[in-house]
Amino acid sequence: MKAAFLIPLLLALWPVPAPADGVAGDFDYYVLALSWQPGWCRATGDEQGARECDKGSGLDFTVHGLWPQYERGWPEYCDTPERDPSRREVQAIGDLMAPGLALYQWRKHGRCSGLxxxxxxxxxxQAAESVEIPRPFDGLPRDITLPPVVVEEAFIEANPDLTPAGVTVTCKAEALQEVRICLTRDLTPRDCAPDVRRNCSRARVLMERVR
Structure with missing residues (x-):
């Protein structure tokens, strides 16, 4: 085979480096993800013996994360010169999310914020405290099943600046998993991009009572 043909073939077969996971600070908006804690405990936390799943914890919606987002897709695990949070810093956020989760969320998403x-x-x-949890779900005393859109409408009613396109529900099997709320970089509500819109196609979802 002549070199003129061999070189292009070798270039075509040579492994192409994976694209960068994102550039810190380069994103369009945030997604605030709120987990329905009883559902997470049922699916994951009970098997892990998570203390936040203990009876009497009283947890309803907890923060899963605050995710930098593109208009299409999202960055992850960005390079940053910033250090990881200290033990004290992740413990200080423990009223909103488990410290171990806070560290994981920083490494996967927070590094992409440029902060x-x-x-x-x-x-x-700040993002979590800007969202009012609808009163019917605050300390839910019994299991209920309801259409996903009712959960979204409850958040819109409790937070008038939210729009139907700015809040979305996810589910896992038959249970409610998360409510995701889209916010600008200044933490004001905005519409979600299409790839963040509701992925729960169930007619009804289970919301287990608060423990």
Whole structure:
């Protein structure tokens, strides 16, 4: 085979480096993900012996994460010169999410925010505290099943700045998994991009009572 043909063939077969996971600070908006804690405990937490799943914990919606998002797709595990949060910093957010989860969320998503760890956790708290949990779900005393759209409408009613395109529900098997709320970089509500819209196609979802 002549070199003129061999070189292009070798270039075609040579492994192409994986694309970068994202550039810190380069994103369009945030997604605030709120987990329905009883559902997470049933699916995952009970097997792990998670303390937040103990009877009497009283947890309803807890923060899963605050995710930098593109208009299509999202960055993950970005390179950043910022250090990981200290033990004290992740423990300080423990009223919103488990400290281990806070560290994981920083490494996977927070590094892409372009913020320091302390700034990211502060922004996460600000985002979570800007959202009112609908009263019917606050300390839910019994199991209920309802259409996913009812959950979305309840959040819109409790948070008038939200729009139907700005809040979305996810489910796992028959149970409610998360409510995801789209926010600008300034943490004001905005519509979600199409790839964040509801992925729960069930007619009804289970919301287990608060423990």
């Amino acid at each position: 320091s760890a302390a700034e990211y956790l502060s922004t996460l708290r």
